[in-house]
Amino acid sequence: MTERAYNSLLSSGRIAGLELSNRVFLAAMDMNLCVDGEISDGEIAHYTARAAGGTAMVITGTGAVAWPVGATSRHQPAFSDDRFIPGIGRLADSVHAAGGRLCMQLCHHGKTASVDTAEGRPQLVPSLLDGTPDLSALRDSPMDELRRLATATQGKKATYKVADEEDLVWVIDQFAAAARRVKFAGVDAIEIHAAHGYLLSTFLSRTYNKRDDRWGGSIENRARLTCEVVRAVKREVGADYPVLVRLNGHEYGPWDGLTAAESAEAAALIERAGADAIHVSANAHNPFADFTDGPLPSAVGAYREHTKTIKQAVSIPVVAVGRMLPELADEMIAAGECDFVSMGRQLLADPELVNKIRAGRRRSVRPCINCYVCVEQNFFDGNPKCAVNPALCNEEVALLTPFDRPRHVVVIGGGPGGMEAARVAATRGAKVTLIEKGGRLGGTLWFSQLTTPANEMLVDWLTHEVERLGVEVLLGTRADVDLVDSLRPDVVIVATGARRGRPDVPGADLPHVLTGDALRGVITGEADADLAALGPLQRVVVAAGRAVGALSDANRVRRLSKMWMPIGRRVVVVGGGLVGLELAEYLAERGRHVTVLEEGQHLGLPMAMPRRWTAVREAREHGVVLVREARLVSISCDSVRYHVGDEQFDVGADNVIVAGEVRADASLADELSARGLNVRLVGDAAEVGYIEGAIHGAMKVARDL
Ligand SMILES: Cc1cc2nc3c(=O)[nH]c(=O)nc-3n(C[C@H](O)[C@H](O)[C@H](O)COP(=O)(O)O)c2cc1C
Numbered sequence: 001m002t003e004r005a006y007n008s009l010l011s012s013g014r015i016a017g018l019e020l021s022n023r024v025f026l027a028a029m030d031m032n033l034c035v036d037g038e039i040s041d042g043e044i045a046h047y048t049a050r051a052a053g054g055t056a057m058v059i060t061g062t063g064a065v066a067w068p069v070g071a072t073s074r075h076q077p078a079f080s081d082d083r084f085i086p087g088i089g090r091l092a093d094s095v096h097a098a099g100g101r102l103c104m105q106l107c108h109h110g111k112t113a114s115v116d117t118a119e120g121r122p123q124l125v126p127s128l129l130d131g132t133p134d135l136s137a138l139r140d141s142p143m144d145e146l147r148r149l150a151t152a153t154q155g156k157k158a159t160y161k162v163a164d165e166e167d168l169v170w171v172i173d174q175f176a177a178a179a180r181r182v183k184f185a186g187v188d189a190i191e192i193h194a195a196h197g198y199l200l201s202t203f204l205s206r207t208y209n210k211r212d213d214r215w216g217g218s219i220e221n222r223a224r225l226t227c228e229v230v231r232a233v234k235r236e237v238g239a240d241y242p243v244l245v246r247l248n249g250h251e252y253g254p255w256d257g258l259t260a261a262e263s264a265e266a267a268a269l270i271e272r273a274g275a276d277a278i279h280v281s282a283n284a285h286n287p288f289a290d291f292t293d294g295p296l297p298s299a300v301g302a303y304r305e306h307t308k309t310i311k312q313a314v315s316i317p318v319v320a321v322g323r324m325l326p327e328l329a330d331e332m333i334a335a336g337e338c339d340f341v342s343m344g345r346q347l348l349a350d351p352e353l354v355n356k357i358r359a360g361r362r363r364s365v366r367p368c369i370n371c372y373v374c375v376e377q378n379f380f381d382g383n384p385k386c387a388v389n390p391a392l393c394n395e396e397v398a399l400l401t402p403f404d405r406p407r408h409v410v411v412i413g414g415g416p417g418g419m420e421a422a423r424v425a426a427t428r429g430a431k432v433t434l435i436e437k438g439g440r441l442g443g444t445l446w447f448s449q450l451t452t453p454a455n456e457m458l459v460d461w462l463t464h465e466v467e468r469l470g471v472e473v474l475l476g477t478r479a480d481v482d483l484v485d486s487l488r489p490d491v492v493i494v495a496t497g498a499r500r501g502r503p504d505v506p507g508a509d510l511p512h513v514l515t516g517d518a519l520r521g522v523i524t525g526e527a528d529a530d531l532a533a534l535g536p537l538q539r540v541v542v543a544a545g546r547a548v549g550a551l552s553d554a555n556r557v558r559r560l561s562k563m564w565m566p567i568g569r570r571v572v573v574v575g576g577g578l579v580g581l582e583l584a585e586y587l588a589e590r591g592r593h594v595t596v597l598e599e600g601q602h603l604g605l606p607m608a609m610p611r612r613w614t615a616v617r618e619a620r621e622h623g624v625v626l627v628r629e630a631r632l633v634s635i636s637c638d639s640v641r642y643h644v645g646d647e648q649f650d651v652g653a654d655n656v657i658v659a660g661e662v663r664a665d666a667s668l669a670d671e672l673s674a675r676g677l678n679v680r681l682v683g684d685a686a687e688v689g690y691i692e693g694a695i696h697g698a699m700k701v702a703r704d705l
């Protein structure tokens, strides 16, 4: 296959007086690694890695112009005093030495200034809100999570101050003074944050700004504060110095928010005030409901239309964001829909994206799987971690040292843990043999891509890397002790996954009750699947699908299963965790009447919060009946009995799917150890930890060999 050249994406560009080597920026993302506002070594290592990876310009996570006043965290960059300049200078020097440009994001956090609340100050707002957001999603947050959500505010309740003229003059001055310090420190550009519900964006928003003075009402008035900030900053830094403004192209949610048309009007005013580029993001009013619409969209290219609308209204460069994959980004730039793109999570997952696509190695880019694990930590005032990149916030993990002598590593299990272990060991120079009992690589990850299509990119990436690194893959091979011993390995890594059992209730062995493994078999037609649960016609169809290879491609399975699936009309899913919930939605989308019985109080665990909230809402919108604190009592051939408290219920079921009952399974590792082999355990075989647990565990084990 010929590699795409990405000519538009990789072409050089310019904003004001700043030359940029290509069109990719790192989108601002809080790392929360600062120590009381001071840039730390961790922060420098993070941004430098992205610059070294070929990113034209890195934009730092939001910093507070008047820190700690108007700050969201004590761990974000501070710009409020000259004492912060040397740290910022060290960051600029390091990014420059790596070949990149540095832009710092300047903000006053307004109604989300948690540090104000923690320190007993009111938060600055344009006007007081009537009504409160719907917080019902927090019902699925365990107590520990609720406690951690209150970290930044120290559990205190926010109070508000409606900004008066004096406050606004002070805000404008603070932005200008911060800009002066940032420029003085050697930073190449500034981004003024007028999006995401922070102070400037609340003035721009019809929902939050109910004022009837010169700062409220018409879009000219609502944009006045941002325009005044831009003017003051430009006066301070000069005409040639690039000042970007981040705007919401749209405000999602039930309230009457900013539209793209209005945002385009604001963008034109902001251009006239002196801005040099507009960065089109988006926001949702209620982060506990619509966070996966904005500011972290689930859909690839989610803000494309808003960006186009704004691009037509201005003549300065426009930056697009929102799950920008290189192909889409290249296409949008080529079509003149935007001039630059910023990538957030994708560059957390792989800082070397630009270098890799420049070298014609697109398939080696480690994909972001849109799992929201990173940003969940920000809700807790913590440092992001990445499910697929264990080196995030710990960059030295990415440096793999070669083995000092030849090693033969045998990996058993071709799921994410096994493939990652094989990849790391092979990168370090080991001869690696990977044994997989199924007919393809991916394991449970392959199956998960049916319900979570973004996981497909991870299967592809791991498969490609394993192949590229010359790992010997033995498919359709059962790894027993004799076989493994005969390979004379130095180390055996066991990544055979978890055991999926049945609940201990009457009827759990009935043929229409499917465990996770059996379900996987009947949907994907895996060669060793037990088809006993199927009726005669269903068995014939699945066997035929297998024979013609129709079930070997996840997209095709997703498509075909919309027409037919060997699963009855009424389905009870036992277990409302990550797997149960995603499965329920998949089945409901395919016309099944689904009831989810969750024993605990919370649904969707251990999905990261924003994704969990959306998954619960979407399952409900698809008609799935969600029952919390449901104790399974028995299963008959056409119904399921359960208790909630003292009440008993029966629900009709043509199939019952057991999505829980997952247990770590080290039995093969024990047998191999008993034979005297040097064994390590990774992934769900060691401890059930899903993708993040498997990848992080495998990296650690293979690094430590
Ligand atoms: C961990 C994390 C922290 C973020 N912090 C910021 C921030 O400080 N300022 C900001 O404007 N956007 C922030 N964002 C939003 C990103 O800049 C970006 O707009 C968003 O992630 C969508 O882009 P993506 O789909 O490429 O990730 C953050 C995103 C993530 C994942």
Ligand code: SF4
Pocket: 345, 346, 348, 349, 367, 368, 369, 370, 371, 372, 373, 374, 375, 385, 386, 387, 388, 389
């Ligand atoms: S944690 Fe998940 S969403 Fe965040 S960057 Fe990593 S893969 Fe992407």
